[in-house]
Amino acid sequence: MMIRTCVGCGAKRKKDELIRIVKPNGLKIDLKQREPGRAVYLCPKLKCLKIALKRKAITRGLKTPIKEKEKELLINFFEENYGN
Numbered sequence: 324m325m326i327r328t329c330v331g332c333g334a335k336r337k338k339d340e341l342i343r344i345v346k347p348n349g350l351k352i353d354l355k356q357r358e359p360g361r362a363v364y365l366c367p368k369l370k371c372l373k374i375a376l377k378r379k380a381i382t383r384g385l386k387t388p389i390k391e392k393e394k395e396l397l398i399n400f401f402e403e404n405y406g407n
Contacts (some may be wrong), residue, residue, distance in 0.1 A: 327364040328339055330380035331371030342367055342405075346385045350393040361385050367405040372397060 324336035325338035343353040363384035365371050375381050382389050389407075 327332040329366045329371055329375075330363045331365050331368075331373075331378075334366060336366065338364070340367075341365060342344050344381060344385070344397070346387055346389075350389060350397070352397070365400075369398075369401045369406055372401045 326335050327338050327383055328335050329341060338356065341364040343356045343362050343364055345351050345358045345362040346358045347358060351358060352364065359407045361384075363375075363381050365375060376394060381399075
């Protein structure tokens with residue numbers, strides 16, 4: 324059982340309960356959790372994404388800046404799928 328930490332709220336959960344965001348060549352939401360590269364994990368909650376963006380935790384975790392367009396794509400994805 325792999326435990327990971329949400330970069331938004333700090334909750335520790337099983338890896339398969341979290342959303343993996345990876346940036347090998349552009350930001351990507353890795354739902355199958357198989358993409359290579361540095362990654363961060365978020366709870367499937369819009370609230371966690373907003374906290375992570377505000378704290379710049381995704382940028383810090385991926386060790387690379389996130390473009391505004393990529394932020395919008397993340398927000399849209401979370402609103403459509405996890406709007407809670």
